[in-house]
Amino acid sequence: MTGSWMKIAVTHPILGLLLRIYIGAIFVTASMYKINYPGEFAETIAGYQIVPFWGVHIIALILPWTELICGLMLVLGLRTRAAAVLAGLMLVVFCVAIVVTLARGIPIGCGCFTSVEDPLSWKTLLRDILWLAMTVQIVLFPSALQLEDRLLLSLKEVEG
Amino acid sequence: MNAMTLAAEETSLSEEKVAASPEELDRLVFQRMYYLKTLYELTAELSPITSSQKLLESFLLMAMGVNGSSQGILMICDRQNRRVLSASRGTNDRDWSVESAEKHLYRGFQAAENRRLASMSVTFIGNPQQVFSVIETGLDVHTALLFMVDDSILGVVGLGAPIDGRDFTLEEKDILSGMTASFMVFLKNVRAYETVQELNADLSSTNDALRKTIVELTEARQQIRILEVAGIRLKQLFQQKIEQVGRFRAVDVLVILVIASLLSLLFNFSNPNGITLLPQEALREPASQVDAQTVQQLLGKGDTVLVDARPSELFNLSHIPDAINIPAPLFDIIYPMKLASRLQPGQAVVVYGRTFSKRYDEEVAYRLLQRHDDVRVMTGGMDAYEKQGREP
Numbered sequence: 001m002t003g004s005w006m007k008i009a010v011t012h013p014i015l016g017l018l019l020r021i022y023i024g025a026i027f028v029t030a031s032m033y034k035i036n037y038p039g040e041f042a043e044t045i046a047g048y049q050i051v052p053f054w055g056v057h058i059i060a061l062i063l064p065w066t067e068l069i070c071g072l073m074l075v076l077g078l079r080t081r082a083a084a085v086l087a088g089l090m091l092v093v094f095c096v097a098i099v100v101t102l103a104r105g106i107p108i109g110c111g112c113f114t115s116v117e118d119p120l121s122w123k124t125l126l127r128d129i130l131w132l133a134m135t136v137q138i139v140l141f142p143s144a145l146q147l148e149d150r151l152l153l154s155l156k157e158v159e160g
Numbered sequence: 161m162n163a164m165t166l167a168a169e170e171t172s173l174s175e176e177k178v179a180a181s182p183e184e185l186d187r188l189v190f191q192r193m194y195y196l197k198t199l200y201e202l203t204a205e206l207s208p209i210t211s212s213q214k215l216l217e218s219f220l221l222m223a224m225g226v227n228g229s230s231q232g233i234l235m236i237c238d239r240q241n242r243r244v245l246s247a248s249r250g251t252n253d254r255d256w257s258v259e260s261a262e263k264h265l266y267r268g269f270q271a272a273e274n275r276r277l278a279s280m281s282v283t284f285i286g287n288p289q290q291v292f293s294v295i296e297t298g299l300d301v302h303t304a305l306l307f308m309v310d311d312s313i314l315g316v317v318g319l320g321a322p323i324d325g326r327d328f329t330l331e332e333k334d335i336l337s338g339m340t341a342s343f344m345v346f347l348k349n350v351r352a353y354e355t356v357q358e359l360n361a362d363l364s365s366t367n368d369a370l371r372k373t374i375v376e377l378t379e380a381r382q383q384i385r386i387l388e389v390a391g392i393r394l395k396q397l398f399q400q401k402i403e404q405v406g407r408f409r410a411v412d413v414l415v416i417l418v419i420a421s422l423l424s425l426l427f428n429f430s431n432p433n434g435i436t437l438l439p440q441e442a443l444r445e446p447a448s449q450v451d452a453q454t455v456q457q458l459l460g461k462g463d464t465v466l467v468d469a470r471p472s473e474l475f476n477l478s479h480i481p482d483a484i485n486i487p488a489p490l491f492d493i494i495y496p497m498k499l500a501s502r503l504q505p506g507q508a509v510v511v512y513g514r515t516f517s518k519r520y521d522e523e524v525a526y527r528l529l530q531r532h533d534d535v536r537v538m539t540g541g542m543d544a545y546e547k548q549g550r551e552p
Binding site: 148 | 405406408412416420421436437438439473476489516517519
């Protein structure tokens, strides 16, 4: 009985909607500072010592815009699954980077939202894993108030 | 009066006269022959005709020939179909209206010798001049016959005075009656033929219309088939689209990445804080280099100052003893405090510190070279220096 209630709660479209807006908003917020100050974000990326030096600037330019577009698409409910998959992939990369950096013992800030932040910790990793779980929910289950649902409805009307 | 009845009566009359005298008999035989010849000629003349109008004209001409009249009219009124047919000779052709025709026929009936006219019968009109006034018909009618083809078709023949001015003889009237009776038979046949023709024409036009309708229907059916196919395709397309919506597609991810790349490049171009696609250190001429062993010797002589270009977090973690930490972002603040004051004339500056992701040393060396001539980058960084230190 408890199991079925849990299942209903986890797969509920309203939960999907809330998670979508939450994750979308986080991505939009995270992208803002990075888009405006790509130089500082490049320093942050270089701090992780994962990307080769010639690729740091390119990633510093493209990654924040990808975050912004994914975030907006999640909030609007446009191509939700594709946006959620891409957001999830980014979170996976972030998690791997955090684990590697923590293991190497490099003392740098996360650089997730701004360039000046507390140093990376296992808490940061835990937070990112939680966000990753939320994107998985968005990918797997339908959510309410999707922009595409309107389109789907009108298509069905035409077909009918 | 029927022509056959007339003939029969005439025959019985002749039989009485045969008994009277042989001369009279000859005359009667001649009359009979003339009568039959005239009917035969009429039949020969009228039989090939297939049009009512031509039949009327031919018959009128032959009727006028019986006593040599120079003028004549013939009018038929079809009351059922409200049509009047007429022919005239020696007078102006008149366009009869149905009302005018009926009026004349009525007057004719009033003056008819036999008022109880049956189908296919003929009667003379007693006083034709009164019935057909000269003003109305343009003809001084001398003799007139009324005939009834059937209940709806009535007709009248009016003939002018004979050329020699004499009246019609009884025989001539007899012949005229017989001719009119034959004419009625032909008229009936021609009208039947015309009806058949009209019906055929109707049928033909109906057939044409039907054929056209069939062609149109066939075209319509083809159009419907095309529309049906289009409808099915549209439906399939819709179903495809419906299935695609909400489903994950790799191409969407690619589109997002392409849009993000384009937007980022476009925005970076106009961003005052924009950066180059490749780091400046990769684009600039590298500073002159020195190996770790030489640096150790130089440091021993006290001719060299060592600068660690890495961020302070990494410097704090580990660094070469006596090295001064000047990270590039804080260069303008730290350089005057820590290095400018300490540096003696003739002393060289050696910079170290680079990672897989960033060449900090090149960046700081570039800045130092703006202020000092002897600035070099230590190859191998801290690792090479420490390795050198461990060697005997």
